[in-house]
Amino acid sequence: MDLQPVKGTRDFYPEAMRVRNWIADAWRRVSLRSGFEEYDSPILESLDLFEAKSGPEIAEQLFSFTDRGGRRLAIRPETTPALARMVNAKVNSLPRPIKWFSISRLCRAENPQKGRLREFFQWNIDILGEPSPQADAECVLVAVDALRELGLTAAEVKVRYASRALVTAVLGAAAVGQEQIPKVLSVLDKRDRVPAGAFEAMLRQAVSQDAARQMILRFMDTKEPDAAAVSADLGGELSGGAAADVEAAIDDLRQFRSALGSFGIADWCRYDPGVVRGLAYYTGIVYEVFDATQSLRAVAGGGRYDNLLEVLGGPTLPGTGFGMGDVVLGILLEEKGKLPSEKKFPGQRLDFFVIDADGSSAEQVLSVVAALRRGGLAADFSYKRQPLGKQLKEANRRAALRAAICRGATVTVKDLTSGEQVDRPLEDFLAKPLG
């Protein structure tokens, strides 16, 4: 019998589960205080849904099968298609903006590597029905608020943002044909992940004209999203259409940056035109969250997707949001020493360990335990008939705050931190266990 979990999946023993819950609780708390509502979708969806969003290649990247009814089903590798499906189904009855979040179990048929597993948990934040760059900025605020809540600082993580609309406009100005643009974007997306030589070779293959390639490379080194600078990089005056597209994209970036400033998180964020994001459906501001030294994969990524609901058969409805997985984040939090110590994880300490003082109060122990729990207190006891001293030892091992030592009609309450103890009549103790 193989006692290992399936490759790329994890067993969550209690210690690991506490970490997972600690992260998920922060995600949920920050989402709720930011006015987002939680939703969830099934883990099984029709494979068609994912193919409609991402093309037939997606089938290679997920787990799919045909059920006994002949339906092609898939285990969800991401939440966004189901979100679009759900919103489309009730689009006329949902008040706008739709601010939803989910914390989803996802599976991908990948080769497990550091930071990338076959099963993981992902927090998704989405705002639908609001086109303004402030909504993009609010999503970034929510991500930063959660990272801060988990103990990370602006020196430890960075949000790198850019504009998919701007890079697309620049490619247009550089005379890259519309049909070539997705291919070029996917090359640009790889710039930080492959050696410089390999990147240049890939770009040469995608964009044959030297002048266009130089324009693109100059743009990718732009430090600030400034219209004049971008125009200069592109070799001077742009034609009317290209100039308008660049202006519009830069105006969005300006509004976005202004909102980041008002939200007080400008120091967490910086412009980086190298951020393109691989997914085809982004249309506006895009961003990725990395550890400051970029030694790990992305902690989170997201952006604006104004056409996705339409692609999935719905109306045009602007959308923006991000996903943050638990795997890279967990590695980062551990590396930075941010995981709380065992004793501080909430909900794990017993308020009372209930003890049979003399071997004759076993039934009373059970009734005291049940009464304490019913009153909302954490209480436990030992199944073993053993001397008082051994039961007290077990109480300490369980990190109980107090022992309730039952002897006839009396309960001795012992504070296991201070060692102080007090005798109380049983009735009185049950009426007010905490005194």
Add this chain to the structure above:
Amino acid sequence: MDLQPVKGTRDFYPEAMRVRNWIADAWRRVSLRSGFEEYDSPILESLDLFEAKSGPEIAEQLFSFTDRGGRRLAIRPETTPALARMVNAKVNSLPRPIKWFSISRLCRAENPQKGRLREFFQWNIDILGEPSPQADAECVLVAVDALRELGLTAAEVKVRYASRALVTAVLGAAAVGQEQIPKVLSVLDKRDRVPAGAFEAMLRQAVSQDAARQMILRFMDTKEPDAAAVSADLGGELSGGAAADVEAAIDDLRQFRSALGSFGIADWCRYDPGVVRGLAYYTGIVYEVFDATQSLRAVAGGGRYDNLLEVLGGPTLPGTGFGMGDVVLGILLEEKGKLPSEKKFPGQRLDFFVIDADGSSAEQVLSVVAALRRGGLAADFSYKRQPLGKQLKEANRRAALRAAICRGATVTVKDLTSGEQVDRPLEDFLAKPLG
């Protein structure tokens, strides 16, 4: 584009998600206060694991597929095999008793019916390493504590318990061969679910001797687990081995009932020898939780399984526990009117809706929102530039407790319940938003 979720699965829109979380929160709260620790296992396991526990027939009841590496994988239909796998892998380092719980997403390849879906959530409570009937009773206490926490009463739900060991001993006394016993148990398990005639025909097929069948039927009508009564039902004096088995099983039931009494939950429970439980691996006390009129499927079911870890390649380690699904429970809570009203769901109310009083404080609104959230308060705002009155209307629609109306260096805090309002300097408000 099909906008429906896959048959037998559910979309959780925010309203449904709140109900699911409300139930799961009660499960988690009760588990923790009862000294259980949370664990989780992957949703994908080797199909072998489930076949080892339940035989090759299980493959028909779950979703399985072969991945690109040729591994036969299955989506988990239950948590117990993974629990056994995980405990076996660390059996020597885990302090006993092992008290663990999980709240798991499970899938079964069933035909969807009322109370039975293809995807559902199940709470599992298990105590491993403790053989005493008090541990079985503690599991029942935890189930009852959760049902009570969710608003149900002893008049609305009943725990029906019996002993798999007793019925097995009785079948032995009735001269049913060892190899026949699983078949007979699975017939007895159906007694409450099929018409009386059909049940008798099935039993006649499983047990051909008239006298043995009559003994079994008399036993199944026993009102109390009393050794003399059982012996009399079985036609007088039992042989030595059978008598000892019956005595031992009845002594366990006696200790179990005594513990139910000490725990104060005797009124929730009643003995019913008709409870057999279909699963092959139970060895001792078994129980099922039903609505009092038994108009729905079981809300929960469980019992003692002392050999399961061994079957899965581990040492002999006694185990006992139950599973409670969300589907039947959800129907019951709804039918009994126990679901909380929307306004009472925790974490959904905004502490502040932040408003731009005059159209010139938009940036200030953003910075106030970010500061409030960072301080742990729930705060939101309107993306639309609209008059004060419309923003107040949105604050009310969002069920905000207060409006924070920004105008220059002043914030007017308006209590949206009482209508009272007070002007505060911005700095002062940010330092102590709740006054």
